[in-house]
Amino acid sequence: MPLLLIFILVPVIEIALFIQVGSWLGMWPTLVTVILTAIVGTYLLRLQGIAELIKLQNAMQGSGSPIKPIANGALILVAGVLLLTPGFFTDFLGFILLTPPIRGVVIEWLSSYFTKNPNVVFTRRGQSNNSENQPKDTDAVDADYIILDDEDSKEPGNSGWTKRD
Numbered sequence: 001m002p003l004l005l006i007f008i009l010v011p012v013i014e015i016a017l018f019i020q021v022g023s024w025l026g027m028w029p030t031l032v033t034v035i036l037t038a039i040v041g042t043y044l045l046r047l048q049g050i051a052e053l054i055k056l057q058n059a060m061q062g063s064g065s066p067i068k069p070i071a072n073g074a075l076i077l078v079a080g081v082l083l084l085t086p087g088f089f090t091d092f093l094g095f096i097l098l099t100p101p102i103r104g105v106v107i108e109w110l111s112s113y114f115t116k117n118p119n120v121v122f123t124r125r126g127q128s129n130n131s132e133n134q135p136k137d138t139d140a141v142d143a144d145y146i147i148l149d150d151e152d153s154k155e156p157g158n159s160g161w162t163k164r165d
Contacts, residue, residue: 010087010090013089014086014087014088014089014090017087017088017089018030018087018088021033021088034086034087034088034091037083037095038083038084038086038091041080041083041084041091041094041095041098042080042083042084044095044098045076045079045080045083045098045138047061048076048098049073049076050075052069052072052073052076053069053073053148055068055072056069056070056073062094067090068107071103071107071110071111072100072103072107075097075103075106075107076097076103078097079094079097079098080093080094080097081092082094082097082105083095083098136162
């Protein structure tokens, strides 16, 4: 339900802001502003993304935990999607996510949410919360399958895509 509200409210907010800003500035300055915010946002996104990638590489080489660079990188990616989406509201949210202190607050909030939420279970590979009911081999997958292309069949099918001589 919250996702549905987001998909309804965000376009409504964007349309209202376009109308309001367009009435203040006019059509062409409004469009130029939207394009400029996308260009500036992409530039900032590139700078911060490269910086987080360097931090991740350093962490992977043994000088720290890669969790924060990965989380920052994910939020920078979300900021990039928001900045490339045309509109003032999404640009505002994207620029907000590009500020490191705000990203830190969002990461803290998300980590506390996921650790306190009883519907989310974190396990390490090979471990489980209920070891009696789950197999110890985590690489095994039980699945049903159907053979779609049988090599023994020489006659072409009649799907409409098969060329007949």
